[in-house]
Amino acid sequence: MLVTLSWLSRYVDITLTHDELVDRLSLSGLNHEGSETVDGEVVIDLEVTSNRGDCLGHIGVAREIAVLTGQKLKLPTIEFQESSRSVNDLLTVRNEFADACPRYTARVIEGVRVGDSPEWMQKALQSVGIGVVNNVVDVTNYVMMECGQPLHAFDAAKVSKKTIVVRPGRKDEKLQAIDHRDYDLTAQTCVIADADSPLAIGGVMGGASSEVTEQTTDLVIEAADFIPLSVRRTARRLKLHSPSSFRFERRVDPRGIDWASRRACQLITEIAGGTVASGVIDTGSSIADREPIVLRLSQLARVLGITIDAATVERILKGLGCRADFASVEKESTSGGDSSTLQCVPPTWRHDLTREADLIEEVARIHGYDKIPEDSPIPVTPSSKRPFDSAMSRLRGVMTAAGLSEAMTPSVVTEKIDAALSPWTDRPALQTRTAMLEGSRRLRRSLIPSLLQSRAANWASASIDAALFEIAHVYLPPAPDAKGDDALPAETYHVGMIIGEDFFAAKGIIETLLARLGITGLLQVETVEREGFASGGLVALKVEGHDETLGYLGLLDDSLVRSWKLPGKVVAAELSADLLVAWAHLVPQQQQISSFPSIRRDLNLVLPESVRWDGLSGVIRSAADERLTDLSYQETYRNEKQDGPDRKRVLFSMELQSLTETMSGSDADSIVESVVAACEKELSAVLMR
């Protein structure tokens, strides 16, 4: 909202310097965005919050200055002559759309001479960024910038059958607005029409056909109230945001409508001549006083933490236009009210004042928030870190130690990224109505595609082997028939990671992570097929002792990798962070350390190719007893000439140790023998000696 100092000074004395003034305004609710001098006028840009439509005119801002500086607001006196002809003889108004337009008022002025407006008015309008048109249009804009009520002047000669109809738009109806562009009207549009066709889009913009020109002699002055939601939807649909729509969206003063209409008549007849027909057409009902609000002074202390004396409270509220008095409560209250309770009737222009809390804010902001002390500590109370945060902090430790860097990528992705892979669900992704970035509408179902995109972008910018991880929500769509909270997506934290080439490097990171989180169950893999992953190269990850799938780990499909112009192989994994946290044991418990020496035995078994390590190690563990303290895989060899087809040699070491005694060589031998015997029997293994 642009205001000029000279315009403000018509309603209040500017007793402060510019810097003091903008500072006081900022600290009482009209934030100073900047100032400049235009043609000798000091123009101040103030930010008006959406609840303060009353400050979208110079008078509203002047009222704030008056109460801040202890002055009385000076409002212009409105005087003009009315002719003997009644407005009702010159015009009929029918309101058929009261839902969108609760009040429509019209006055008629006859015999104006349209021409340039006086220099002072042109200067005033230009300094606040309003274009100069002619003396009639300029007056309507001037009054809007004065009091915040938008007005519209029609050329009365262009109003067919001297009838104005406020009604919904009709099918296929169009209007050429004063910007000379055509706009479609719908049943939701509030149209100001004459007996035949639309003249204006109510609250948004006037039409070209009835605009005031040099030939105009008679005027219809519209001052109305349009419903914010209706104006906003229309303005948005038509992409037509005007100073009028901006003000109606923030609500106008119902009593100010008539004031503005009369003020315009006064200025038009002063500047452009003509006579005002007597009376006004008003489609609305009479405007009642606002409901009184009771303000308990004790509540000021309860909310603000300071006491403010009754006289100050009364001065502030009255200065803002409230009718405030202590006495009326006393009289009406049966329990015997006192001077600590005040009854306050807010002015009609303050739609935001309906409750005690609203009055407390008014008193506080004018009294000054600088009066509120900052040495009021809150009581001491314990707080602890969530297990989730502790677990994620350990996870970040493992990931960064493994050389992976944490990325954050957008949650809403393009169709291409979404379609790449979705190991967790087959349900289609949820979509936003408006695109977020570069056509992104889909709420991601997996973090891996975003990380693949990042890896590709890194490759293109010479970070050849970007190893990345991300901790973020994925959004698994709800069942189509879900209701209530179930209709929201299953939204859980996942950990995604992407590295190059080495499946076992990625698996090792996951194994280390599980150990670091105190998840001791064995990591189990189950080969699964999912789109986007190399066939046979993807496993679902489970942990011994838990039923749920912890996540997925696998080689990405070559064609997917190529589609991102990446060379080589890419390995990706995604784990459920929530399961990791649920399964974690973040407080390690000491395990007894054996004080007796351990014995290491290396074995080399020839096995059928079909025996996997998890099968072999399972047989070994169940054949050995608790003295097998470590089983480590070493190597696999293949030598078809010696061992025959579909056979492989697997080398591994066993560490054997007892908690209670020194193991002898023959103790170790007997364990090895039972392991070998079990492997021979169950896996057709042959021991190489």
Next chain:
Amino acid sequence: MSLQNFLSRLDQLQSDAESAFSGASNAESLEEARVVFLGAKKGQFKDVQKMLGGIEPTDKRAAGMRLNEVKNAINDAFSAAKEALEGGGDSQIDPTFDPSLPGTRPTLGHIHPITQTIDHLTEIMGRMGFEVAEGPEVEDPWHNFVALNIPEDHPARDPLDNFYLAAAGVSSGDALAETGEGESLLRSQTSTVQIRVMKSRQPPIRIISLGRVYRPDAPDATHFPMFHQMEGLLVDRNVTMANLKTVLRVFANNYLGDDVEIRFRPSFFPFTEPSVEVDFLWNGTWIEFGGAGMIDPNVFEAVGYDPEKVSGFAFGLGVERLCMRRHGITDIRDLYSGDLRFLEQF
């Protein structure tokens, strides 16, 4: 004596001497071993050297060369053993050793600067008794608007300012497509978490909610349609705006590491009344920190609290702004690029 015998005697001598020297556990035993092998009069080397006289003249040259090699080897073994016993010396190190060459660095990953900022913020607030709470990012309009005192005709609900989700089922039709609104949306503020916490718990409550929020801003150096918010909520009996100011000042002093001046400017948020913008005076300029205010009685009523009995405050701030200011980051888009050249700096 044949050359063959002579040479094998030499080999034997070398290996005996080397193991004797390296096996010596102290200076005395090393000296004894030296006398045994290298002694000027009765040393074994001298003995073998004397045998050179008995070698055939045609073999003498080969035998002499080998004798020299063994002599040097035994002397080297003695010096090495001596140095080892003396605790080593400069000469252990290869003279080409250049300690000023760069170290071999482990490849470490980097933690995202936003994570680092969030950790810092939660740690400071944790010391004041605030615990972290989280909630879903996809919300219904009740949590994102209604319970936060944002009525249906409020501009904050505008589809231009929110990411509404399209209706999922095609069969059920999309009744709200006309207005652009929807049954669910990506939350535009983390205050939704406060509603969920208040709905499920009774005061006193002291939480901070953190997470991603979404608003359809066109991306530029300071705007991104996805960003992080931290919101604090304190509800108890007798909570005042003076408490709010105090908590925020303590926070600012902690975060900025200085005695920071703080000021409130009136503002408007539907879920607080009074509502203020909070500024910090830092290095001589007022910096916008975030919004704050006393919880609106309507919000308390929406979650079933009695506004006559409890009071509370809330504040919210953008994590990105604090992060960028702290690290001198000038373009918010870098945070979400996944670009290692950026991430590696933190």
